[in-house]
Amino acid sequence: MKTSIMKRTFRQLLFAFTLLMSFFQLTAQTRIDADFAFQTDPAKKYSLYIPGGYNANTPHTMMVALHPYNTSRWDAKAWCDTLLVFAEANNLILMCPDGGLDGRVDDAIDTAFTSALMDSMALWYNINAAKVYCMGFSWGGRTTYSYGLRNPDKFCGYLPIGAAISTNTISASLFGQARNKGVYVVHGGSDNPNVRYWPAVNTLADSGAIVSSILLPGVGHTIDFANRNAILSTAFSWLDSVCGAGPPVALVQADEFHAGIFPNPVAVGQSLHLTWEGSLLARTQIQIWDVKGSLILNQKVESRQEGDIELDINLEKGIYIVEIAVGKDNWKQKLIVY
Template sequence: MKKGIVILICIFLNIVVFCQGKFEGVMNINGTIKKFAAYIPSKFEKGVTNAVVALHPLNIARWNGTSWRDTLSVFAEQNQCFLICPDGGTDGRIDDPIDTTFTSMLVESIHTIYGINRSKLVLMGFSVGGLATYTYGLSHANNFIGFIPIGAAINGTNEIVSLAKNAKDKTFYIIHGSLDDVNNRFSPAKTLLIDSKACVKDSILNDVGHTIDFPNRNEILTHAYQYILTNSCITTDIQSETKIKLIDIQNPASQQIFIPSHISHYSISLLNSFAQNICKLQSGSNDISHLPSGIYFLKIENGTQRQTQKIIIENH
């Protein structure tokens, strides 16, 4: 642990280790006292229980680590995840340099004391917390298996374009209100992530503005979280002696996948996100209306030539 960072939470945490419920604590980060709040699910098991780092929005009249933890505690219990909520401090921002340092140290401390499952660590946040889910998350991409930005207060791609390369092979589930400036705060970031070879799923909430208080919030967050846990992101090419060029087909696809006749001599299979074979695709139209929306892959083979390319299916 870095010199000058004194952990003040250990005595307090030893009292509540392995007990269900809410608790708060503090850390001294280079002379600045930083607060946090957390939730331990009822079936917590050391080394097994997954964790979510949740970054709160910017509104000091309502939001801090404790109120954000309280807002998400039902979600955490439903999903049996250890909830870690750093506090942005007096200015309310969760993405200041001291706050990102604090978040990293807090996760390490929680892991050391509780033994959370670091291999399934997810980062999520709303508004400025959603922005930080992009910026902090992409700056520490290897620490997380996936990211859930909610109504991210992002300006196009300005804040993340230099970090986008770190999105490769990472899973994102973006939640955004249809009335929350989607042309600036949603679409550019989604496109950049896809272009950077991330696996991206999204949920646009109809008639919802910039708020975390949307209908069926816990169900929507649960769907996003479980999607992150159960969908691995594979974007690397599979090749033998030589590699086939990527085929030009509609992507995203909806209801059907059309395979052009000029590549009918190829063997083309549709795989799910776990690289499991779903079906063979034939020349012409192939019905996919029965498949759930999500990330899939086309495995294309011709003798010793192979290629795998990502395809997104959007069946509404």
């Protein structure tokens, strides 16, 4: 009798252990280096990382990561290994296509392969198509612009790092494809910013992109800068917060009054101002609502002529609606806090 009970208990424990191991295999981190035949290449390579938080039943965020141009150090495998900690910290599926023998990820076969690999990933894994991003360093940063912006329907945001571009590498019309998209530019302060950083940041902003950036003091053309994973995580968190935000809700303009919220997007803790042209009346009221419909701010404004005032509020990350009521007229604007 005791033997029978012990056998049954052992079988139950073994079954429970098998289930636990199966669950671990489904959710544990997975690192893959593989290839498949594509166009003229019989074994086009790629590398993947599947984070520990992946669940096949839940649509997941994916980062397409494009490696630099330096065949002595970089290929898909090395680039994927470099970004493992960042990907795991942000629960990202990491997809790294290989640039082939010449190391450039922007040749025609390479960009076509990147698109084909993305299609394959959608079959192999549960990918949230609305949460796919593109990043890259150096030549990969350049390709984040040149390939990524040519495919705005594929990506919700872009993270170029030390992009190896010159003033005329990316056309203004191509930058225009970033309109209403999040772009977080990371660049070294000693990596020719007057050519590789400022023109891109300014043109993106002028083109209607949702732009944030960081210029790293004393950093040259390298991915091995201090606090890299923390900086990249901050950049991704911001991109994810503005993904799908779309264009700001245009303010209604009257003949005698026009107002706006500045800056927009605004960083957490940064001062938020109401600016206007014309005259504010004593009955002017400002309200800020979150996406759940909760009233966050309800502030009356004294009569005054054109200018600006600082709003007494500290908002968390998210998307808000600002409503300005002047008498019977209302103006609304979408506000993004990152």
